[in-house]
Amino acid sequence: MRTSYLIEKADDSTKKKIAREVVNIILSVRRYPIDLLLQDISEKSRVVQMNFIALACDNLHIEPPVRNNVWSRVENPYRVGNDVDENRIAAAVCAIEKQDGVRITWPGNDVRVDFKKMYDEGAIR
Numbered sequence: 001m002r003t004s005y006l007i008e009k010a011d012d013s014t015k016k017k018i019a020r021e022v023v024n025i026i027l028s029v030r031r032y033p034i035d036l037l038l039q040d041i042s043e044k045s046r047v048v049q050m051n052f053i054a055l056a057c058d059n060l061h062i063e064p065p066v067r068n069n070v071w072s073r074v075e076n077p078y079r080v081g082n083d084v085d086e087n088r089i090a091a092a093v094c095a096i097e098k099q100d101g102v103r104i105t106w107p108g109n110d111v112r113v114d115f116k117k118m119y120d121e122g123a124i125r
Helices: 003-009 014-025 034-043 046-059 075-083 086-100 113-120
Strands: none
Touching: 003 034, 003 046, 014 034, 014 113, 034 046, 034 113, 046 075
């Protein structure tokens, strides 16, 4: 959720940097042509995408947009995407608002980031 908030608010340069780091993360465990990798990650659920973005932000030392929070490192963003449902997301959004006073909007798991555009232009859709 924090990741979704960050990527919506980040400038184009930061988005490009994050997209490139996501590519590096995926290429570190499997070989893919970059265009196919970007297409594949663009088709994954938003939860999977945001977990990759969180890993990239942590690697790049980009602070979470909500103070007093840290990035959670997951071992396999693909697997975690199957474990997170709308109830967990709603609970996390509520907890962030209650704990930190920050209202975060979750656009839904079907709202995807276009990683090809993010990689090339810094745009997310």
